[in-house]
Amino acid sequence: MHLAPGDPVDFLVSGLEGASKDFIILLKAKYGFDKPVHEQFIIYINNILHGNFGYSFYFHQPVLKILMSRLRNTLILTSASMFIELSGIILGIIASRKAYSLTDNLITISSLITFNMPYFWMAMIFILFFGLNLKWFPIMGMYTIGTSGSDRIISILRHLVLPAACLSLG
Structure with missing residues (x-):
């Protein structure tokens, strides 16, 4: 994911007209994209091990629900x-x-x-x-x-x- 330019939050807000910098910073903090890559990876692995696969912005529901x-x-x-x-x-x-x-x-x-x-x-x-x-x-x-x-x-x-x-x- 980090090889592509930007992050998922940038992609998410690209379709929103007039998204403020504060809103973007808030979203990056909420989803952990304000942390270094190694911390993001540790958080990701921890979430996977606990059954938290995240939220699908495409389907607007938890990923685990989609998988199930x-x-x-x-x-x-x-x-x-x-x-x-x-x-x-x-x-x-x-x-x-x-x-x-x-x-x-x-x-x-x-x-x-x-x-x-x-x-x-x-x-x-x-x-x-x-x-x-x-x-x-x-x-x-x-x-x-x-x-x-x-x-x-x-x-x-x-x-x-x-x-x-x-x-x-x-």
């Missing part, structure tokens, strides 16, 4: 990705049992291709091919709006396939 609101979907996505990764272990076992066979060669080549392909490139290919061309999977959102019960669970699973596959294959 997105934690459920993050855990669902990472769990689905880990489940797909476990299938990779099974494929590795199959490939090792049939060494130098067509199955081994296909698994090895496909794993080398997906492992060396950048995530963003694989994601674009998956979206274009499986989402837009074949229309097998939705390309955005966590679930289809208007679904409930078992239909919502199926919708969530369908929405998870592409991002979880990209995370686990990459």
